[in-house]
Amino acid sequence: MTQVLLVGTDCSECSHRAVDYAAKWARLANLRLYIVHVIQWSPFTFSTLQENEERHMRREAELERAHSQIIDPVVADLQSKGVDAEGVVRHGDPAETLSELANELDATNIIIGRKGQSLIKTKLFGSVASTLVQISDQPVTVIP
Amino acid sequence: MSIRKSGLALLGLLNSMPVFAEGGVDSKINDAIEPFADAVSGFIFSSFPIAGVPFPFVLVWLIVGATFFTFYFRFINFRAFRHGFQLIRGDYSDPTAAGEVTHFQALATAVSGTVGLGNIAGVAVAVSLGGPGATFWMILAGLLGMSSKFVECTLGVKYRNEYTDGTVSGGPMYYLSKGLAERSDKLKSLGKVLAVLFAIFCVGGSFGGGNMFQANQSFKQVVAVTGGDVSWLADKGWLFGLVIATLVGLVIIGGIRGIARVTSKIVPFMAAVYVTAGLVIIFSNFSALPAAFAAIVNGAFTPEGISGGIIGVLFQGFKRAAFSNEAGIGSAAIAHSAVRTNRPVTEGFVALYEPFIDTVVVCTITALVIIVTGTWNPSVDPSQGVALTSAAFESSISWFPWILTLAVVLFAFSTMISWSYYGLKAWTYLFGESMITDVVYKVMFLTFVVIGSSMELGSVIDFSDAMIFAMAFPNMLGIYFLVPVVKKELNEYWADYKAGRLQKFGDAANRA
Numbered sequence: 001m002t003q004v005l006l007v008g009t010d011c012s013e014c015s016h017r018a019v020d021y022a023a024k025w026a027r028l029a030n031l032r033l034y035i036v037h038v039i040q041w042s043p044f045t046f047s048t049l050q051e052n053e054e055r056h057m058r059r060e061a062e063l064e065r066a067h068s069q070i071i072d073p074v075v076a077d078l079q080s081k082g083v084d085a086e087g088v089v090r091h092g093d094p095a096e097t098l099s100e101l102a103n104e105l106d107a108t109n110i111i112i113g114r115k116g117q118s119l120i121k122t123k124l125f126g127s128v129a130s131t132l133v134q135i136s137d138q139p140v141t142v143i144p
Numbered sequence: 145m146s147i148r149k150s151g152l153a154l155l156g157l158l159n160s161m162p163v164f165a166e167g168g169v170d171s172k173i174n175d176a177i178e179p180f181a182d183a184v185s186g187f188i189f190s191s192f193p194i195a196g197v198p199f200p201f202v203l204v205w206l207i208v209g210a211t212f213f214t215f216y217f218r219f220i221n222f223r224a225f226r227h228g229f230q231l232i233r234g235d236y237s238d239p240t241a242a243g244e245v246t247h248f249q250a251l252a253t254a255v256s257g258t259v260g261l262g263n264i265a266g267v268a269v270a271v272s273l274g275g276p277g278a279t280f281w282m283i284l285a286g287l288l289g290m291s292s293k294f295v296e297c298t299l300g301v302k303y304r305n306e307y308t309d310g311t312v313s314g315g316p317m318y319y320l321s322k323g324l325a326e327r328s329d330k331l332k333s334l335g336k337v338l339a340v341l342f343a344i345f346c347v348g349g350s351f352g353g354g355n356m357f358q359a360n361q362s363f364k365q366v367v368a369v370t371g372g373d374v375s376w377l378a379d380k381g382w383l384f385g386l387v388i389a390t391l392v393g394l395v396i397i398g399g400i401r402g403i404a405r406v407t408s409k410i411v412p413f414m415a416a417v418y419v420t421a422g423l424v425i426i427f428s429n430f431s432a433l434p435a436a437f438a439a440i441v442n443g444a445f446t447p448e449g450i451s452g453g454i455i456g457v458l459f460q461g462f463k464r465a466a467f468s469n470e471a472g473i474g475s476a477a478i479a480h481s482a483v484r485t486n487r488p489v490t491e492g493f494v495a496l497y498e499p500f501i502d503t504v505v506v507c508t509i510t511a512l513v514i515i516v517t518g519t520w521n522p523s524v525d526p527s528q529g530v531a532l533t534s535a536a537f538e539s540s541i542s543w544f545p546w547i548l549t550l551a552v553v554l555f556a557f558s559t560m561i562s563w564s565y566y567g568l569k570a571w572t573y574l575f576g577e578s579m580i581t582d583v584v585y586k587v588m589f590l591t592f593v594v595i596g597s598s599m600e601l602g603s604v605i606d607f608s609d610a611m612i613f614a615m616a617f618p619n620m621l622g623i624y625f626l627v628p629v630v631k632k633e634l635n636e637y638w639a640d641y642k643a644g645r646l647q648k649f650g651d652a653a654n655r656a
Contacts (some may be wrong), residue, residue: 043246046412048404049565050251052245052482055579057310059243072472098241 003031004037006102006138008038008094008112008128011070018113018143019074026083033085034105036098037076041091063089095131102138111141155222160363174599181599181607185317188204188610194263195379197452201615203462206472209620210288213295216627217634220288227641229492235648236490244484252477256411257562258502260555262468264418264548266531271520272532275450276436276462277443279511281392281461287504289471290496295584295623298322298492298630301485314481316342316474317573317617320622329588338618339573342474345614346570347585349475352611353467354563354588354597356554359385363597364529365552383561385482385594396564397583404561411558414551415506421547422509423567425540429516434514466613468507469499473612474619478566489633564589 001011002019007022009015019035026033039062071087079086088105090097102110129142191198214221230236231247270278295318303322304314317339324335363384367375377384394400426433443450447457470476476498483491510533514520519536530552537544568585575581640646 002161039243041161041243043237043242046252046256046408047245047249048408049253049479049482049562050400050401050404051408052249052479053311055245055482056312060310062243064305091237092239097239097242104239128462143361 003029004034004105004107005021006034006036006098006105006110008098008110008132010037010113010115011135014117015074015113019078021141022111023078023081023083026078026085026121027081031084033078033083034088034101034107035071035078035085036088036090036101037051037070038097039063039066039089040092040094041093042093051106059091094128094133098132099136099138102136107115107138109139109141110136111143113132113143128137145363153617155513163278169188177595177599180549181537183337185606188614192505195502197455197459199455199459200613202616203459203466205620206292206466206613206616207285207288207462208649209472209623210285210292213291213627215292216287217291217631220294220492220634221287224294224493224496227502228496231490231494232497233415236646238647238651239649241484245482247483247485247491250480250483250491251494251497252412252484253408254476254498256408256415256558257479257566258470258476258498259411259415259506260559261358261530261552262464263506263510264503264533264552264555265361267470268465268514268529268532268536270464271511272448274518275443276439276458276511276515277441277445277447277450277457278461278464278527279440279508279515279642280444281458281509282465282511283461283504285462285465286471286507289465289503290414292471293469293495293498293619294478294492294629295627296472296474296487296619297434297480297495298633299623299626300481301483301488303493303601304481305313307462312482313569315478315569316346316619316622317570319626320618323626323629324622326629331625335622338622341618342615342622343570344574345611345618346474347574349615350563350567350570350609351475351589351592351605352613354475354567355560356599356607358559359593359599360599361390361530362388362553362647365534365549366529368531368534368637369549371593374541381598382594385597388557388560388597389590390563392560392593393586394541396562396568396589397586407554407558407561410648411554414554417505417547418551419509421537421541421544422513426509426512426516427538428540432516432518433512436512439515440511445560463609465499465503467609469502470612471499472620473614473615474565475563475615478569479562487633487637489630489635490638492630511602513540561594 005022007015009019009020021031027033028037044133067087067091071089075085075087088101090101092100098110098112102108112129112132115127129140133140133142188202189200191200193199201574205617217223228576229458234246234248237246267299274281299319300316303319305311305318306312320342321335324331324338363377363381366384367377369582391403395404431456444457446456447453450456452459466472476495480491480495485491485492495556500607506539514533515537515540517536519532534545536546537548556644564586566591568582571585572581
């Protein structure tokens with residue numbers, strides 16, 4: 001069975017260090033990489049009738065944009081370097097969704113980049129990295 | 145004519161009114177509309193006597209229907225209550241479908257469309273005309289109405305239109321026409337007729353209860369907190385109407401979605417504030433509670449001093465419950481149909497919560513506040529709906545009328561936005577989708593906002609009721625032909641549910 005690593009990405013540029021790190025290990029140990037982007041979304045928000053009517057259409061557009069602008073270029077680049085990589089885009093809370101996906105895909109490790117956000121913002125809203133460390137069932141590697 | 149131009153033209157027209165209206169714009173508008181409004185409501189509410197009390201046929205129609213659905217689906221309103229909650233909580237939501245409209249969102253959107261003045265003003269009218277006993281019948285009507293919503297919303301999802309661009313559109317227009325056509329060739333033309341009738345009444349309802357009533361009652365409350373008869377605003381209903389019409393216009397014509405989006409987030413918050421304040425008042429008058437419950441039960445069966453006796457009380461309770469939760473009216477089916485599910489009946493289970501929250505919870509809280517504070521007074525002028533509720537809250541929390549005013553205006557605003565959506569769906573069903581039909585409807589809608597705030601309550605309330613209740617005739621008639629379809633869906637689903645064949649997701653599954 002191929003071992004699997006999950007890599008969380010925000011955008012192509014800001015996550016390249018996490019991707020590079022994961023790629024290094026993938027090549028060394030012949031691992032499979034899932035490059036994951038989570039679109040912030042909650043099932044319990046309040047929406048208007050108009051928004052509901054168009055939701056399916058917008059979701060498709062969001063998925064399409066996440067693939068074409070964030071995930072696909074990274075995956076193509078990895079594949080050209082001979083890494084076994086696949087892209088996944090999901091809606092949800094970033095930390096929870098990454099953790100659930102790791103379980104679903106039997107990932108042995110989750111690798112994410114760290115956003116350089118201010119301390120105050122982190123104190124108020126938390127960060128994906130710190131939440132993930134709290135809730136994940138797998139080891140989490142945070143790349144600064 | 146561009147959208148912006150036509151909007152400006154309308155505002156210009158309305159602005160020029162005070163120039164030629166000598167005897168007050170409000171009374172001019174009122175005089176012009178009143179005879180028409182009275183004629184329409186007289187027709188819709190044609191009644192026959194039950195025990196000497198004139199009982200409108202449409203109410204009998206709604207209650208008989210709701211009772212029939214309750215028995216036909218073997219008390220689905222209680223049976224599926226728990227499962228409905230699991231669906232709302234997302235226990236059965238597939239994570240790969242995340243990002244679609246959830247059961248929670250469909251329900252929340254539908255509830256913000258119905259929680260509104262009916263819960264505040266309507267209840268006050270019911271309790272003042274029918275006594276505390278009206279509360280009992282109101283709750284009963286709410287419980288039965290849950291079954292009506294179940295059927296409507298299941299059908300709304302089952303027969304909705306899904307367009308190639310990914311948008312969806314559903315509601316009685318579609319299940320009446322498509323559903324009946326599916327039953328048999330003979331029913332096809334009946335379905336078409338019912339769908340068109342429904343759409344016509346829905347447009348009317350969107351101008352009446354979904355618009356004029358809201359504008360009218362929120363204006364009354366704003367006048368009341370700013371000084372009553374001596375308020376600077378007292379004779380300026382048209383001005384208030386213009387302001388509201390401009391705001392609604394910004395959303396529905398100007399496409400400024402931010403306003404609608406903010407409203408959709410504030411309304412649930414205001415509803416929570418209202419319910420909390422209500423509970424605080426009820427529990428701070430704890431000692432009056434047993435007497436209040438006794439008055440509700442006794443008043444329901446052996447009312448004293450209520451015109452029409454038991455039937456009169458029952459009439460008030462049923463009428464206000466129906467007006468508030470709209471069960472059997474068909475509007476909710478439009479709101480619920482946007483949910484993403486391949487089992488239509490699941491949205492029916494979720495929709496059970498709508499009359500429950502609206503009538504059994506919120507309306508009952510209003511009624512209890514009015515009763516325990518002793519603000520209920522049979523001699524109070526029933527046209528002062530909101531004012532009565534406001535006084536009830538004020539007697540315990542002196543500054544609450546200000547909060548209530550904000551809530552009333554916000555609820556009215558969000559109800560108007562919702563109904564402009566329902567009305568437009570019906571309108572485009574009738575006249576097709578185009579830029580021009582769209583703008584024509586929206587300009588008419590805004591005009592009625594101004595008319596509504598200028599009219600006296602009596603004719604507004606009757607006309608509003610009439611147009612909204614009229615929708616129940618084609619809707620419920622068609623549903624009787626479609627109940628076997630719902631029954632089949634329900635039985636298949638319920639068998640899967642009971643046998644554990646439905647996949648559960650979420651935390652519970654992870655822990656297992």
